[in-house]
Amino acid sequence: MANPLVEIKNLKIEATVYPPGEKPHDIVIVENVSLTLERGQVMGLIGESGAGKSTIGLAALAYGRGGIRLSGEIFVNGRDILKASAKSLRKLRGKEVTYVSQSAAASFNPARRLMEQVIETTLLHKLSNKRDAEARAVELFAALGLPDPENIGRRFPHQVSGGQLQRVMTAMALCPKPDLIIFDEPTTALDVTTQIDVLAAIKNAIKETGVAALYITHDLAVVAQVTDEIMVLRNGKMVEHGPVKQIIEAPIEAYTKELVSAHSIEHEEKPPRDNPVLVVKNISASYGGGVQVLSDISVELHPGQTLAVVGESGSGKSTLARVITGLLPPSQGSISFDGKELPKALKQRSLEELRELQMIYQMADVAMNPRQTVGTIIGRPLQLYFGIRGAEKRRMVIELLDQIEMGEKFIDRYPAELSGGQKQRVCIARSLAAKPKLIICDEVTSALDPLVADGILRLLLDLQKEQQVAYLFITHDLATVRSIADSIAVMYQGKLVRYGPKSEVLSPPFDDYTDLLLSSVPEMRIGWLESVLKSRKMESAGN
Amino acid sequence: MHPILKLVAQRIALGILLLFAASALIFVGTEILPGDVAQSILGQTATPEALANLREDLGLNESAFSRYFNWLGGVLQGDLGNALSNNKNIAEAMGKRLGNTLFLAGWAALFSVPLAVTLGLVAVRYKNRWPDKMISGVTLATISLPEFFIGYLLIYFVSVKLRWFPSVAIINDSMSVLEKLNAIALPIAVLTMVVLAHMMRMTRAAILNVMQSPYIETAELKGLTPFNVIRKHAFPNAIAPIVNVVMINLAYLVVGIVIVEVIFVYPGMGQYLVDHVAKRDVPVVQACALVFAAVYIGLNIVADIVSIISNPRLRHPK
Structure with a gap:
């Protein structure tokens, strides 16, 4: 095989922007990026948002979102796809190159069954008949560890969980036996405990089928688990390119070093002083009198301290915030603020009570x-x-x-x-x-790039030192918790499974769930994924 | 019970309630019209005794309340009463008229709905290019012209100059379906032009809205042709808003074609209503209004039900 599978030469991607009140002008999104990918090779594209990594991934399909212009040369299987006709591009897409997006939940058509969508490409490109395609899909479902592989295809997208959908989408990408799959942040939207299983399934599938892949993510620890090579991008330009081991263990460029060492905030746990500013006692709550989403939660928070509430989606951590702010009156229990009991419902609270308790949101x-x-x-x-x-x-x-x-x-x-x-x-x-005396921070850094998030956390800590404001910090990210918390509450399915000062919560012996949660946080070392899967005591619930 | 059945039952119950409310409104509305029915039947020269007798006969001396319930009771048993002007049974006279109106409206719908949806799909496919602009331009032009104007234009050019179709749409039982269609070709054309733009624009907007979804990108990256992306992935998710606007237009085709019927002298509900309003024949007006209300409410219930059924989350709960 003389030709590499993909050869990108001097790729330049431009777009025209229309800022309000200014003349439209052109901006360069990606410039002077070149890469080659051999058959069966897996390359990671890494960078912050705006680095142009997704745009490069889609360029391998000759696809540009919203009026983007591609120039340069992209050879796939020896032919320049930027010069190809629309008809020949349709043969490339879905047959030679397939795509797995970040949000499988949004990327499946809600009106059609999963199986129809999974085998659509295979039938469209006449790669096999319907029966064989369905048989292959079932095989892939089983290989990706989906429950009930025979029947899951009959379901609609809303009937399966997010982690499962992400696997179905991987099956959809594998079904037509492509030469290359573009994975665009395939596990970013998942809980850590689910991410690890999906990651393992993807890695396994890549190994078994020998397909080449471009793996796009902002998480260096994740990409270290699945790829052979890494390309670091920043502001549309290549920063560094090399084998995984070199990038992680001996980065050359300053920016790569920064990425490797993100989450470097050290925060000493402070002992509680004064009387608690917030006392939550035996709180239970449910939405519309239905299923109970919080049961018997009790926590305390002292002035100038941070209580981190951790758990995966559906654990009730945001509901706890809604109860404390009065948006959702609890069915049982009480909330005291500064020694006085707070009225349960928002409408009964005075302006002064509202002032002392503020909120910052994820978005x-x-x-x-x-x-x-x-x-x-x-x-x-x-x-x-x-x-x-x-x-x-x-x-x-x-x-x-x-x-x-x-x-x-x-x-x-x-x-x-x-x-x-x-x-x-x-x-x-x-x-x-x-x-305020208390600020509830609901996943305030989750939507931000690691380096930017670090800046925000530093700011929050500085402000706390100056003003002695207390934070109730809701997050699913344990690295963040380590950086800023004084005490930690671990929640699982509406219950408090572990609660105490940071040093106690984060040291063994662990209960099964906290162990699962802690061990699921990707670590920046090669082989972490395999070792952690072997040593787990409990299955994650999000599967 | 399946949640869909429950929702559908709720919608139907609400529709029936609404129909009762409409019947009360219709009755009150005709009640507060100025003038005296007995006076208008007997004319200016009637003697006071004759007026009193007629009022007694018509039950006009009873309270409005009991007259409403008498009327409603009759309606529930299928008795719409007799026309004041010619003492004929309203249900019988209206039955044939209603059939004619539904015949015309049905054929107009059969042409206009698929045409509007197809034009909408084409407009999305060629968004902001000349086919889209032309479709929008032409349909907006036809909706902007009043129906009577389009009607007379068509009569002048198609019927008088070209002599393709008759200018008067008279049909009777002895005609075959083809002959009838030939007779009502021009009214169908006018009605189609009137309702086309609204449905086409809504189809276009609803599908364009869906086209923003990430799953459309997924479909494009599968290598589907642009038209298949729209047909297979966008359209099924845009059904609810499209059906809603289609139903409003179908209702308009039944209750709003008074002018078109009058222009083409078509023996439908519109003509019937206009004739009897002129004669101050209150029972007929009430009956027509009630039938129109029922058609409107019924079609909107259908639209609601289709939207409910088209939602896979309701059809296949977790």
């Missing part, structure tokens, strides 16, 4: 009114709770902007003109403006 995008300026957004609590207006308000907004390390120049900008990290900082400033 900073949707937590701000897109038609208000940063100044208006941050100034609103000042006016509402303290009646501050005019020049005084502006002065305090600038002060807050300085605190979040952004400064006065942002005061007249709109949320759309900010980066993801800046948006989250504005949300932090807005909650600080109310001078």
Whole structure:
């Protein structure tokens, strides 16, 4: 075989942007990227959001989202696909190259059964008849560890879990026996405990079928488990390219070193002082009187401290936040704030009680009114709770902007003109403006890139030191918990399985669930995946 | 019970309740019309005694309340009462008219609905290119012109100049279906033009909305042709909004074709209603209004049910 499977030469990707109030202009998304992929080889593309990694992945299918222009040369099986006709591209897509997206839940047509969608490509490209295709799909379902492989194809997408859908999507990509599969963050949307099984299934499938793959992710620890080679990208340019071992153990470029050492915040656990600011006692709650989502939860939080609530999706951690804020009155139990019992429902609480308890959300995008300026957004609590207006308000907004390390120049900008990290900082400033005693942070760093998330965590810790505000920090990310928590509550299926100071919760002996959770956090070493799968005591529930 | 059956039963029960409310509104509406029925039957020269006798006969001296329930009781037993003007049974007279109207509306729907949906699909396929712009332009032009104007234009060109179809749409029982279709070709054309734009635009908008979904990208990356992406992956998820607007237009085809019927002298409900409004024949007007309300509510229930059934989450619960 003389030709490599894929050869990308000097790929350049451009788009035209239409910023509000400015003339449309062209921007370069990816520049001067070249790579070769042999048959059966697995390469990882890694970088932060905006690095252009997904765009490069889709370019291997000669596909550009929303008016993107590709130039350069991309050879797949010896033919330049950027010069190919629409008809010949349709033969490439789904037959030679297939695609697994980040959100399988959104990538399946909700109106059609899984089997129809899995074998659609095989039938479309006339690769086999319907019976053989279905038989192959069932084989793949079994190989990927899906339950009831014979019948799962008859289900609709909403009838299976997210982890299962991601496997079905992998089966869909494997079904037409392609030469190359593009995996675009296939496990990012999953819980850590589910991610590990899906990752193992994908790795296994790649090994068994000998298919080549481009594995795109922002998580270096994940990519280290499945690929042979890694290419690090930043702002559309290649930073470093080499075998996995070299990139992880001996990175050359400064940016790669930074990526390898993200989550380096050290935070000493502080002993509790004073009386607790928040006491949650025997809380139980359910939605609409139906299934109980929280049962008998009791936790305490002291001023200037951080209580991290960890658990996978569906564990009830966000519901706990809703109960504490009064959005969902509990069916049993009580919540005391600063020694006084809080009314259960939001409507019964006084303005002062509302002021002392603020919230920051995961999606900073949707937590701000897109038609208000940063100044208006941050100034609103000042006016509402303290009646501050005019020049005084502006002065305090600038002060807050300085605190979040952004400064006065942002005061007249709109949320759309900010980066993801800046948006989250504005949300932090807005909650600080109310001078609260407790801030509930609901997955505030989950949507951010590791380095940006690190910055936000540092800021939160600095602010805590200055203002003695307490955080209830909800997250599924144990690395974050290690960095910032003073005490930890581990939740599983609405119950508190482990609770105490950080040093106690994170040291053995562990209960089965905490062990599963801790061992599922990807570690940046080769062979981690195999070793952890061998030593597990409990199956993850998300499968 | 299956959740779908429950939802459907709820919708039907609500529809029946709504129909009762509509019947009350219709009755009150005709009640507050100025003028006296007895006076208008007997004319200006009637003697007071004759008026009093007629009022007694018609039951006009009873309270509005008991008259409403008498009327409603009759309606529930299929008795719509007799027309004041000619004392004929309304149900009988209306039956044939309603049949004619449904015949015309049905054929108009048969042409316009598939045409509108197909044009919508084509418009999506060639979004913002000339076929899309042309389809939008032409359908918007036809909806912007009043029905009577299109009607007379068609009569002048197609019927008078070209002599392809008759200008008067009179049908009777002795005609074959083909002859009838020939007779109502022009009214069908006018109605199609009137309802086309609304349905086409909604189909286009609903599908374009679905086209933003990630699963459309999945389908494109499978190598499907653009038209198959729309037909297999976008359309099934856009059925609910499309059916809703189709049903509103079907209801319009039944109850809103008064003008078209009058233009083409077609013996349908519209003509019947217009004639009897002119004669101040309250029972007939009430009966027509009630039938129209029933058609509207019925078609909207159908739209609701189709939307419910087209949702796989409801059809196949976890």
